Amino acid sequence: MDIEKIRNDFPILRKGVIYLDSAASSLTPEPVINSMIDFYHNFRANVSRGVYEFSTIATEKYEEAHKKVQEFFNAKNGEIIFTKNTTESINIVAFSFPFKKGDKIITTYIEHHSNFLPWVKVSEIFDLELEIIKPDEEGIFNLKDFEDAIDRKTKLIAVNHISNVLGVINDIEGIVEIARKKNVPILVDGAQAAPHIPVDLKSLDVDFYAASGHKMLGPTGTGVLFINDRMRDIIKPSFLGGGTIKDVDKKDYKLVDNYERFEPGTPHIAGGIGLGKACEYLSKIGMENVKNYEHKLTERIVNGLVERGVNIFGPRDLNKRIGVVSFEIENLPPHRVAFFLSENFNIAVRSGHHCAYNILKYIIKREQGTCRASTYIYNTEDEIDKFLEAIDEIKRMGL
Numbered sequence: 001m002d003i004e005k006i007r008n009d010f011p012i013l014r015k016g017v018i019y020l021d022s023a024a025s026s027l028t029p030e031p032v033i034n035s036m037i038d039f040y041h042n043f044r045a046n047v048s049r050g051v052y053e054f055s056t057i058a059t060e061k062y063e064e065a066h067k068k069v070q071e072f073f074n075a076k077n078g079e080i081i082f083t084k085n086t087t088e089s090i091n092i093v094a095f096s097f098p099f100k101k102g103d104k105i106i107t108t109y110i111e112h113h114s115n116f117l118p119w120v121k122v123s124e125i126f127d128l129e130l131e132i133i134k135p136d137e138e139g140i141f142n143l144k145d146f147e148d149a150i151d152r153k154t155k156l157i158a159v160n161h162i163s164n165v166l167g168v169i170n171d172i173e174g175i176v177e178i179a180r181k182k183n184v185p186i187l188v189d190g191a192q193a194a195p196h197i198p199v200d201l202k203s204l205d206v207d208f209y210a211a212s213g214h215k216m217l218g219p220t221g222t223g224v225l226f227i228n229d230r231m232r233d234i235i236k237p238s239f240l241g242g243g244t245i246k247d248v249d250k251k252d253y254k255l256v257d258n259y260e261r262f263e264p265g266t267p268h269i270a271g272g273i274g275l276g277k278a279c280e281y282l283s284k285i286g287m288e289n290v291k292n293y294e295h296k297l298t299e300r301i302v303n304g305l306v307e308r309g310v311n312i313f314g315p316r317d318l319n320k321r322i323g324v325v326s327f328e329i330e331n332l333p334p335h336r337v338a339f340f341l342s343e344n345f346n347i348a349v350r351s352g353h354h355c356a357y358n359i360l361k362y363i364i365k366r367e368q369g370t371c372r373a374s375t376y377i378y379n380t381e382d383e384i385d386k387f388l389e390a391i392d393e394i395k396r397m398g399l
Contacts (some may be wrong), residue, residue: 013027013378023192028274035274047063065277079229082223084221085221098326105123105154108141108360109135111158118165139359141175157175158188159172159175160192161356162193167314167325168315173204186208195282196291201226217281237255242266244260246364301375305388311327313328313370325372326354327370338351345386
C-alpha cells in the first residue's frame with residue numbers, strides 16, 4: 001500500500017488533523033467525490049424513468065454501482081439493496097420479517113443501538129421474546145450460549161460482526177454454523193467490518209448483512225442491505241411506491257424481482273454512484289492489504305497505550321480485534337480527554353457512549369463512557385506516535 005498516495009486522495013488531511021474517528025465516519029477520497037460531481041454536472045436525471053440520454057446514463061451508472069458493491073461483497077445479482085445506512089437496513093428487516101406473537105429473537109449485549117433498538121421495538125409490537133447473549137469483559141462469546149438460547153420459537157439471530165466499542169471480531173462463522181443446524185436465519189451488522197476486513201458473503205452464508213457507506217469511504221446517507229436469495233420472498237417490503245412494482249391492479253400489485261422492490265421512490269443516485277466508487281477504490285487497494293496495514297497500526301496503538309498504563313477495552317489478542325480502541329485515563333472524564341486532544345494536538349477521537357449503552361452498563365461498566373481512537377487506511381505510524389505523545393502529555397498534566 002502506498003500510504004502517501006492514498007493520503008493525497010484526502011485533501012481534508014492537509015488541514016493537519018490526525019483523524020482517529022473513522023469508526024464513526026470515514027473520510028471520503030477525491031475519486032468518490034468526483035464520481036458524484038460527475039453525476040450532477042453531466043447526467044443529472046432520474047433513474048429507470050426516462051429513455052432520453054441523461055436518464056439512460058444515470059440508470060446505467062446506478063446499476064453499475066450496484067454491481068460494484070455486489071462484487072465487493074461477493075454477492076449475487078439482486079442480493080444488494082441500497083439504503084441510507086446500516087440503521088435503515090436493519091430496520092427494513094425488522095419491520096418486514098414475518099414475526100408472529102410468541103416468536104423469539106436472539107441478540108447480544110454488545111450491539112450498536114441500530115442492531116438493538118429495532119428488535120426491542122418489534123418485540124413490543126408483536127409481543128415477541130427477546131433473549132440477549134452476554135460475552136466476557138473483552139466482548140468474546142461462548143458459542144454454546146447461542147446454541148442453548150435457540151429453541152423452536154427462535155425466528156432470528158441478530159449480531160454484529162465487529163463491535164464499535166470493543167473492536168472485537170465476532171466468530172460469525174461459528175454462529176452461522178449453529179444457526180444453520182437449527183434452521184434459524186441470521187442477520188449480521190457489518191458496519192465496522194465491511195470497511196476493514198474482507199467480507200465474502202457467499203462464503204459467510206448469512207441471511208442478511210448490513211453496512212454503512214459513510215464508514216467505508218463512501219458518502220453519508222448511503223448504506224447496504226444484503227438479502228440472501230433464499231429470503232427474498234419471505235421478507236415483504238415495508239415501503240412501496242415508484243419503482244418497486246411491475247404491475248398494479250385495483251386492489252393488487254406484483255413486485256419486481258430485483259433489488260428495486262426494496263428501493264421505493266427516487267433513490268440517492270449520486271450517493272449510490274459514490275458508494276460504488278468507494279467499493280471500487282477499496283477493491284483496488286485490496287481488503288487483505290487494508291486488514292494487514294491496520295493490524296500494524298492497531299498493534300502500535302494498543303501496545304503504546306498499555307505501556308503507558310492506560311486502560312483499554314476489548315481483546316488484548318490483536319488477532320481478535322481491529323483498530324477500534326476504547327480507552328480511559330484514570331480519573332479523567334472521557335470528554336475532557338477528547339477535548340484536550342482536539343484543542344491542543346488537533347487529534348480527533350470520539351468520546352461518550354458510542355450508541356452502545358448496554359456495553360458500557362453491563363460489559364465494561366463505564367456508564368460515563370470511554371474515549372475511542374479508531375484507525376483507517378489514511379492513518380500513519382507517525383500519527384499514532386503523535387497520539388501516544390499527546391497521551392503522555394495529558395497524563396503528565398493530569399488535566
